[in-house]
Amino acid sequence: MSVKNAMTIEFLRSAYGGESMAHMRYLIWGEIARKEGFPNIAKLFEAIAYAEWVHARNHFTVLNGNVADNSVMAGGVFGNKVTAENLIGAIIGEDFEVDQMYPVYLETAKFQGEKDAARSFTYALEAEKIHSKLFSKAQAAAKGGIDLELKAVLVCPVCGHTILNEAPDKCPVCGLAKEKYQKF
């Protein structure tokens, strides 16, 4: 995998920064949800944290240049409140990625002929659309004081595709086989 153009490189680094921060805050918010008595919302946070780790790893892997230190500008949501409020922060972050960040990053990668970056941005964009909906369901439950109903959360380890209860026969985004999904 490789990347050549400076603007696509900058966007990959920024996306890596955003995904890394999202991974960490979902783990933190997952711990809070567990303490508040929402084990299924905690599981959703942990599973989606794993999906963000997949996105970060994909972006990092496309950035296969020499080892060097860089300044990175990235979006991060902060705030450490009750679960119903933390979930609003999660939705804000996902929606920004879906509506603004990833469409522009993907358009840039296509415009600059950066196929590996375009694939990495597409994988993330498709997963974030689902994350936003799942967090919205969780928020509706949590604000009424009840936990989300689910048996399991499944995440594709190649693209981060996320689905409740059972994996599809093949990942609809990257084609990975059902049995390779990571189960939470």
Place this chain on the structure above:
Amino acid sequence: MSVKNAMTIEFLRSAYGGESMAHMRYLIWGEIARKEGFPNIAKLFEAIAYAEWVHARNHFTVLNGNVADNSVMAGGVFGNKVTAENLIGAIIGEDFEVDQMYPVYLETAKFQGEKDAARSFTYALEAEKIHSKLFSKAQAAAKGGIDLELKAVLVCPVCGHTILNEAPDKCPVCGLAKEKYQKF
């Protein structure tokens, strides 16, 4: 825990961004070390990734304001090479934190009377000094084609203090009891 001053808040966010990115790249570089046949260096990367998670969680927890989206500027090391080179990147990142970033962040927190932020920055600074030395030992081994010698890596889950083989009776940085250390 709380924080009031805008400059300390900005530095906590930046430190959270830097720790989050470090956590992720150490997990990625740990996977590479394992594939190259350096299981102990892989273990060191995983343990230190956990210490960076502790630092990120501490900074995030001090930032206990309302849930909101922010732009964050943070330092990140990129590059995805062989282990002997990745370790040079790890040392560059740790040394920047030890020599430049955390001393200034800590001085600012003290100057602004931000006790919780000062504690969080102190915990990180003390751990990064050790991380730099451990990665240097690992780099010396890896560039000669051999793995690091170690039985285990122990990390304090409160402050991220990191030590090889056996935990001290009490954490020298935060005072936590030996049996609470996380073992890798």
